[in-house]
Amino acid sequence: xxxxxxxxxxxxxxxxAIVTGGNSGLGFATAKKFCDNGITTxxxxxxxxxxxxxxxxxxxxxxxxxxDLNDLAGIPAMIANxxxxxxxxxxxxxxxxxxxxxxxxxxxxxxxSIIHTNLLSVFAxxxxxxxxxxxxxxxxxxxxSSMASQYGIPKVIAYSAxxxxxxxxTRAMATELAPAGIRVNCVAPGFIKTKMSAAALDNDxxxxxxxxxxTPMGFLGEPxxxxxxxxxxxxxxxxxxxxxxxxxxxxxxxGF
Numbered sequence: 001x002x003x004x005x006x007x008x009x010x011x012x013x014x015x016x017a018i019v020t021g022g023n024s025g026l027g028f029a030t031a032k033k034f035c036d037n038g039i040t041t042x043x044x045x046x047x048x049x050x051x052x053x054x055x056x057x058x059x060x061x062x063x064x065x066x067x068d069l070n071d072l073a074g075i076p077a078m079i080a081n082x083x084x085x086x087x088x089x090x091x092x093x094x095x096x097x098x099x100x101x102x103x104x105x106x107x108x109x110x111x112x113s114i115i116h117t118n119l120l121s122v123f124a125x126x127x128x129x130x131x132x133x134x135x136x137x138x139x140x141x142x143x144x145s146s147m148a149s150q151y152g153i154p155k156v157i158a159y160s161a162x163x164x165x166x167x168x169x170t171r172a173m174a175t176e177l178a179p180a181g182i183r184v185n186c187v188a189p190g191f192i193k194t195k196m197s198a199a200a201l202d203n204d205x206x207x208x209x210x211x212x213x214x215t216p217m218g219f220l221g222e223p224x225x226x227x228x229x230x231x232x233x234x235x236x237x238x239x240x241x242x243x244x245x246x247x248x249x250x251x252x253x254x255g256f
Contacts (some may be wrong), residue, residue, distance in 0.1 A: 016088055017234065020044045021095030021127060022062075023054035025194045026144065029223035030092055030230045035061035038230070042082055047251045065222045069095055069121035076174060080126035086230065090234045091129045093122045094144045096162070111158045111176070118162035123169065130182065132175075137181045142233045143170050144226075145188040145245060150253050163188075167245050174243030183242040185233040190249020193220040216251035 015038070022031035022043035034041045035058050043058075045051030046068040067078050081135055084086065096118045099110060106159035109179035126141060134141030167186055174184040191197065192210050198220070201208040213219060229248045232238050247253045 006129065007255050016086055017041045017090035017092065017095055018044060018065075018082065018125075019092040020121075022092075023047065023051040025035070026189060026192065026226045027094040028054055028058075029227040030094060031062060033224070033227035033231050034090070034234070035059055039090070039234075043180065044078075055232050062100050069125065070117055072116075072120060075108065075121070075124040076128050079125065079132070083129075083132040088129050088132050089136075089139060090232075091126065091133075091139070091141045092144070092230055093125060093141070093166075095121070096144070098156060098159045101157075102155055103157050106157060106226075111161075114158035114162055115165075118159070119165050119169075122166060124151050124180055126173065130177065134177075134180045139177075139182040140234045140238075141177075141182065141184045142230045143167075143186040144183070145170075145186050147188055147190045147247060147249055147253055150188065159213055170245065171243045178194075178242055183233070185238070185239070185242060186245040187226060187229045187233070188245055188247045188249070188253075189221070189226050190252040191215065191220050192226060192245060193222055211252070214252060214255035215249070216255050219250065221248060221250055 017034050017039050019027050019031045023045040026154055031041050032045050038061065040061050040063065040253055042063050042172055043055055044065045044067055046066065048066045051064040055064045055071070065082070070143060097114060099114060103112065113250050122143065140154040143166050145166045149158045149167050153160060157196040170184050170186040201211065227250055229246055233241070
C-alpha cells in the first residue's frame with residue numbers, strides 16, 4: 001500500500017551527503033556544490049592525499065573518507081561508521097573507471113574489473129545507505145551514468161555495459177524504494193570539459209570536431225553543469241521526481 005510522503009519538511013532538513021569519487025572531476029564539482037550550500041559531505045576516495053587535499057580545497061563541510069570501493073566486504077562497516085554519526089540524506093554514486101580496448105582484446109578480468117568498480121560497488125554502497133534511509137523515512141540517491149549507455153561507442157564495451165546496468169538499477173530501485181520516501185534518479189553526462197577529457201580531445205582534433213558537430217549547443221559542458229543537475233535531484237525541488245535518467249549533454253544525444 002503506497003502512502004503519501006510529506007517531502008516538504010523532510011527534504012528541507014537534508015544536511016548530510018555521501019559523494020563517492022568526490023576528490024576529482026565531476027564528483028569534486030558535486031561535492032563542492034553541496035558544501036557551498038551548507039550540506040555536510042563525506043567524500044569517499046581511495047587516495048589519502050588526493051582526498052584530503054580535495055576536502056581542504058572545498059572547505060569545512062567536506063569530510064574525507066579514505067576507502068577503496070573495490071573492497072566490497074568492507075563497505076558495510078564503512079557505511080555503518082558514517083551512519084552512527086547521523087543519518088545520510090543524499091548519496092551520489094559517482095566513482096567509476098573506464099578502459100579503452102577493442103572487444104577481442106578485452107579479457108574476462110578486464111571486463112570484471114570494470115563491472116566490479118562501476119556496478120557492484122554502487123550496489124553495495126547503495127544497499128547499506130538505503131538501510132539507514134529507510135530507518136529515517138527519507139533520502140535521495142543520485143547515480144551517475146554516461147551517454148555511453150544511450151548509444152554505441154567503440155572500444156568501451158565493459159564501461160558501456162556497466163552504465164547501462166546503472167540506469168536499469170536506478171529504475172528498479174526507484175520503484176521499490178518510493179513507498180519508503182526514498183527517491184532514486186540518474187544523471188547521464190555527455191562530453192564534459194575536465195582536465196583529462198579536454199586534453200584527450202585537444203590531441204584528437206577529428207574526434208573533437210565530431211563531438212561538437214553533433215552537439216546542438218556547440219560546446220563542451222562544465223563539471224558544474226553536472227553538479228547543478230545532481231543538486232536538483234538531491235533536494236526538495238525534485239520531490240515528485242524519481243526513476244529518471246537525465247542527459248546533461250548539450251543535446252548531443254539527439255544531435256544529427
